[in-house]
Amino acid sequence: MHTQSDRYPPISPKCPHMLHGGDYNPDQWPTEVWAEDMRLMKAAGCNAMSVGIFAWSRLEPQEGQYEFGWLDRIMDMLAENDAFAILATPSAARPAWLDARYPECCKVTAEGQRRDHGMRHNFCWSSPAFREKVTAINTRLAERYGTHPALLMWHVSNEYGGEGSGAPCYCELCQAWFRDWLRDRYDNDIETLNHAWWTAFWSSRYESFDQIDAPGPLGERAIHGLTLDWKRFNTHQAIDFYRHETSTLKRITPDVSCTTNFMWAFEPQDYWQWANEVDIVSWDGYPGWHCRGDDVREAAGAAFNHDLFRSLKAGRPFMLMESVPSVTSWFPVCKLKRPGMHKLSSLLAIAHGSDTVQYFQWRKSRGATEKFFGAVVDHVGHEDTRVFGDVAELGRVLKKLDGVVGTTVRSEVAVLFDWPTRWAVSAMSGLGHRHRNYLGTCMQHHAAFWTMGIGVDVIDQTVALDEYRLAVLPMLYMLRPGMAEKIERFVADGGTAVMTYWSGIVDEHDLCHLGGWPGGGLRKVFGVWDEETDAICEDDVQRLVLSEGNELGLAGEYEIHQLCALIHAEGATVAGTYGEDFYAGRPALTVNHYGDGKAWYVAARTGQDFLDDLYGRLASDLGLRRTLDATLPQGVTARMRTNGETDYVFVMNFTDAVAGVDLGETTFADVVNGGEVAGRLALPAYGVAILSRPAVEA
Numbered sequence: 284m285h286t287q288s289d290r291y292p293p294i295s296p297k298c299p300h301m302l303h304g305g306d307y308n309p310d311q312w313p314t315e316v317w318a319e320d321m322r323l324m325k326a327a328g329c330n331a332m333s334v335g336i337f338a339w340s341r342l343e344p345q346e347g348q349y350e351f352g353w354l355d356r357i358m359d360m361l362a363e364n365d366a367f368a369i370l371a372t373p374s375a376a377r378p379a380w381l382d383a384r385y386p387e388c389c390k391v392t393a394e395g396q397r398r399d400h401g402m403r404h405n406f407c408w409s410s411p412a413f414r415e416k417v418t419a420i421n422t423r424l425a426e427r428y429g430t431h432p433a434l435l436m437w438h439v440s441n442e443y444g445g446e447g448s449g450a451p452c453y454c455e456l457c458q459a460w461f462r463d464w465l466r467d468r469y470d471n472d473i474e475t476l477n478h479a480w481w482t483a484f485w486s487s488r489y490e491s492f493d494q495i496d497a498p499g500p501l502g503e504r505a506i507h508g509l510t511l512d513w514k515r516f517n518t519h520q521a522i523d524f525y526r527h528e529t530s531t532l533k534r535i536t537p538d539v540s541c542t543t544n545f546m547w548a549f550e551p552q553d554y555w556q557w558a559n560e561v562d563i564v565s566w567d568g569y570p571g572w573h574c575r576g577d578d579v580r581e582a583a584g585a586a587f588n589h590d591l592f593r594s595l596k597a598g599r600p601f602m603l604m605e606s607v608p609s610v611t612s613w614f615p616v617c618k619l620k621r622p623g624m625h626k627l628s629s630l631l632a633i634a635h636g637s638d639t640v641q642y643f644q645w646r647k648s649r650g651a652t653e654k655f656f657g658a659v660v661d662h663v664g665h666e667d668t669r670v671f672g673d674v675a676e677l678g679r680v681l682k683k684l685d686g687v688v689g690t691t692v693r694s695e696v697a698v699l700f701d702w703p704t705r706w707a708v709s710a711m712s713g714l715g716h717r718h719r720n721y722l723g724t725c726m727q728h729h730a731a732f733w734t735m736g737i738g739v740d741v742i743d744q745t746v747a748l749d750e751y752r753l754a755v756l757p758m759l760y761m762l763r764p765g766m767a768e769k770i771e772r773f774v775a776d777g778g779t780a781v782m783t784y785w786s787g788i789v790d791e792h793d794l795c796h797l798g799g800w801p802g803g804g805l806r807k808v809f810g811v812w813d814e815e816t817d818a819i820c821e822d823d824v825q826r827l828v829l830s831e832g833n834e835l836g837l838a839g840e841y842e843i844h845q846l847c848a849l850i851h852a853e854g855a856t857v858a859g860t861y862g863e864d865f866y867a868g869r870p871a872l873t874v875n876h877y878g879d880g881k882a883w884y885v886a887a888r889t890g891q892d893f894l895d896d897l898y899g900r901l902a903s904d905l906g907l908r909r910t911l912d913a914t915l916p917q918g919v920t921a922r923m924r925t926n927g928e929t930d931y932v933f934v935m936n937f938t939d940a941v942a943g944v945d946l947g948e949t950t951f952a953d954v955v956n957g958g959e960v961a962g963r964l965a966l967p968a969y970g971v972a973i974l975s976r977p978a979v980e981a
């Protein structure tokens with residue numbers, strides 16, 4: 284829970300407003316278009332444009348021959364029009380001359396093949412030539428524009444690790460770096476590594492660090508410790524490269540903030556390792572509205588990511604760096620955003636802590652792979668389009684939100700979502716591939732709070748639990764050092780923890796805990812021994828039967844799917860049992876009173892219905908603060924940002940029908956339209972209202 288009572292500084296002191304704009308590629312367009320771009324930006328209420336992200340070949344058409352005239356003009360034009368540049372370093376896409384002269388810049392595939400020139404992100408993290416060329420162009424950009432009035436901040440490269448599954452480089456330089464990283468991690472002692480990786484298995488023992496290769500399709504991929512360390516190393520490499528880029532920028536422009544745009548809970552990069560590297564967290568969000576079946580679930584998924592990216596810096600506002608004003612061209616079905624959805628989905632980000640709405644892209648590219656990717660300005664070239672109208676309308680709303688800038692979200696609940704745990708669950712052989720679903724499980728638990736309008740942080744195992752009242756620990760398969768002790772202290776001191784099946788199974792090296800699960804001392808905290816797990820098939824029927832008089836006060840039965848842990852209550856009180864099969868009657872839900880707190884163990888995977896009811900009851904018992912007191916209609920949620928003096932309440936309807944929301948006793952101010960709102964609020968389909976009230980103390 285964040286306790287700061289005043290507001291955070293704006294993203295940049297130059298612009299204490301909500302930022303609105305997006306990726307702007309004047310380098311793709313003739314100069315005649317630029318003045319029209321400026322006029323249209325004003326008409327759309329845009330004030331911050333990301334410039335130069337893939338412009339290296341325009342900035343340095345030949346090695347050492349720089350052409351900044353066009354960017355000088357664009358920076359000046361932005362300043363003349365009261366707009367700012369989020370100026371990029373261009374490393375994500377490289378000019379042909381660079382790869383032709385220095386082939387080592389291209390990355391090597393897992394099969395050992397050097398990739399050809401082309402595409403984005405296709406570079407080796409180690410290549411000295413590439414690093415030197417990046418420093419050269421970054422130095423010139425920082426020296427030339429460091430004091431330009433339009434410079435707002437640095438946009439370092441683009442979506443590090445993007446394209447494919449993070450696509451690491453397997454060249455000899457990167458492999459040697461990996462071995463050095465392992466030497467450091469294991470105190471240069473190969474036997475420490477052999478034990479951690481359990482290399483007695485299949486005669487996998489290493490005699491020296493020199494014998495180790497990155498895991499891949501042509502070599503070792505059965506040693507999970509190796510796989511896990513390679514994933515950790517991939518994040519280490521990317522961060523090292525970011526530091527390489529920013530060292531130049533920080534030296535020349537120490538007062539200008541740096542960020543790099545993250546992606547949707549992107550599996551290959553542990554963003555918690557990045558949290559202290561970037562000055563501001565930013566991310567690119569592309570939910571699939573209307574085309575993946577359920578907009579409410581889609582919104583809850585987007586909200587999970589927003590909560591994660593806000594939590595990375597303990598509540599500090601983040602940047603939505605990319606979003607699409609209309610349609611994402613690489614989706615399986617490219618359905619248009621329905622009327623209202625653009626404003627709603629953008630304000631969802633703001634409601635969860637973003638101080639920006641930025642787009643990819645400003646003007647739709649004329650050719651190549653992104654020519655049909657949604658843009659503010661379409662190929663028709665003018666502002667008389669539905670999408671431009673939606674963007675301009677949002678621009679008018681954002682101008683009313685100066686008071687929201689720098690406010691934060693307060694959460695009494697934390698949902699734990701941990702990258703190394705995710706990597707280990709995905710690498711393991713067990714449970715059945717489709718049944719693991721670590722991310723989906725974490726999102727399901729998070730969604731229960733989102734629908735109730737209760738603030739949630741999404742944290743990992745490095746974050747302290749003390750400030751929270753409820754810690755939700757879905758599939759905590761891996762216990763990193765100190766985590767079990769942290770949970771024990773949290774519960775003993777009066778916290779409520781909810782842990783599920785498949786928790787406390789392995790240590791940080793993916794070595795199984797011996798002596799009964801959950802390991803690490805959590806068996807006594809939860810008062811259960813988790814003996815074995817039954818993965819059931821789709822047609823199998825299993826039920827959770829709640830015990831009479833259980834302390835949740837819930838009754839009846841719920842369906843169970845996929846995973847059922849067979850547990851023994853060792854001091855815990857049984858609150859529910861299995862209804863079917865040879866383990867009918869055995870505990871499926873328990874609670875252990877431990878110290879001053881409670882430790883719940885949910886032994887089976889249920890549907891959303893049980894999680895909603897479970898957390899609804901726990902929220903009431905704990906008196907967790909809801910944004911609005913009344914029960915929210917299906918598909919409507921309410922989120923709150925606050926600075927301790929004023930609460931800003933966002934009420935959002937993710938259904939295609941009108942919804943009525945009970946506002947209780949409070950009279951709110953309507954932040955956008957002015958006037959007061961009380962009693963019952965009517966929201967149209969995909970409608971949103973932004974209300975304010977004097978802060979209510981938690």
Ligand SMILES: [Zn+2]
Binds near residue numbers: 391407455457
């Ligand atoms: Zn490499």
